[in-house]
Amino acid sequence: MIIEDIKVGRITVPLKKPFKTKHGVYNFSNEVVVKIYTSNGILGIGSAAPAPRVTGETESSIVGAIKHIAENIKGLDLTCFQYVLKVMDECIRGNNSAKAAVEIAIYDLWSKHLGVPLYKLLGGFNSSIVTDMTIMDDAKMENMVNAAYEATREGYTHIKIKLGNNIDSDFEKVKFIRRAIPKGVKIRVDGNQGWTPKEAVRLIKKMEQLDLDIEFVEQPVKAWDVQGLRFIKDNVDTMIVADESVFGSPEAFRVIQDRACDLINIKLMKCGGIQNATKIYNMADTMGIRCMVGCMLESKIGITAAASFAASKGNMIIADLDTIIYFADDPIVGGVTFEGNRIMLPEEPGLGIKEIRGWEEIL
The missing domain is CATH 3.30.390.10 (Enolase-like, N-terminal domain)
Structure with a gap:
């Protein structure tokens, strides 16, 4: 071949x-x-x-x-x-x-x-995974509250809130979203590198004191600030996720060695593909750190690859692979399918993709 x-x-x-x-x-x-x-x-x-x-x-x-x-x-x-x-x-x-x-x-x-389907080639632990729904940061709090409420009505059991612009308004947004959605729905907070370590600890402790049921806080500080990440992890009860702090396996080794996070968000576009993602996963799994799989603003090609990787492993939490929900049209024929908040892996060999409509050749 x-x-x-x-x-x-x-x-x-x-x-x-x-x-x-x-x-x-x-x-x-x-x-x-x-x-x-x-x-x-x-x-x-x-x-x-x-x-x-x-x-x-x-x-x-x-x-x-x-x-x-x-x-x-x-x-x-x-x-x-x-x-x-x-x-x-x-x-x-x-x-x-x-x-x-x-x-x-x-x-x-x-x-x-x-x-064989890609998810089986990689391990075949599951044939489907659950994704959260991302709520974009918005200056108008009611827009975020309404988006979160609508997501729960559509069956999403995990909501990821994008924050990181202002610590006081960030707290208010989480508080009002929590009040607007059913208690059983988990909230994930993405700080988008927007806080200092002390600000993050203060904010997370306030959320803990109000029992806002936050599953984790993702990348609260700058990507380079691994010590700040560890400071937050050591001073709050809520789980802390490393996202931009981990690109490839060398960065993963550092945050694992420093005990700087509770979870690692693996993205194929960050780490260079499935093989490097597997290296990160194996290191984390060895040290008892769970992983999740995220994405950029990707089509069903990248989402199918990421979902195949996520479904193939046993030490994964629910994924963050919802971006194709935002597409007005899906040019990819085949690949994963969505049933509410559940992503179903294709049983066809490989990615299961049959056609790409609108593909424009560059070289």
Whole structure:
């Protein structure tokens, strides 16, 4: 199974409503999509979501990196699976989203070659996972409260609230959302690197004192501030999640060694793909730290790959893979399906993706 050709294109998908983050407002999802063609006629598909403020990669840099990777792996035999991945990883430094896109396509090819779904190739612990629903930060608190209430009416049992702009208003938002939704629904708080360690401890303790039933607080401090992360973990009862503090396995080793978090949020676009995600998971699992799987603003290609990884492992908490719910149209035929808050993995070989509508070739 020789790699004969690699083509790169893009898909642009409009969103139902603007997707607001701390760093901007997005009306479209732009994604780089890779197609790898092999000598035995099998096609592998992968994708990368540009997130320059998180991974440092733009569409142009991703395309350029994939072009370089393609020059190094064309002609290689995919039955030498680990060798191909090693060449891909070592031929260029960094560029994790670009590597993730190529690697997802390689894993898609390999599982198709073996005739099994990707989630089974990776371990097959579950055939479905549960995702939370993200509530975007909004200056108008009532918009966030209404969004959280509607999510619970749609069956979501876990709500993730994006915060990190102002510690006082952040507390009020969590408090009013808690009052508006059923008591059994878990709340997750994403600080988006927005607080100092002392601010975070003060805020979390206030939430604990009011019994707001917060499942965890994600990345309350700057990504580089691992000691601050540990300070928070050691001074509150609520679980603390490392997200931007962990890109690859070296960062994961550091936060695990420093006992700086209770959970690690693994994203394929951050760490460079499934193999590096597995390294992070195995380290965390060995040390009794649970993991969750998150995503960027990704199409069903990336979500299927991430969900396949999450479903394959036993030491996962509920995932954060809800972004395709925001899409006004789904150009991906096949892949995962949603049943309320549950993501069902496909039983077809690989990612189970049959067609990509609107794919525009770049190179």
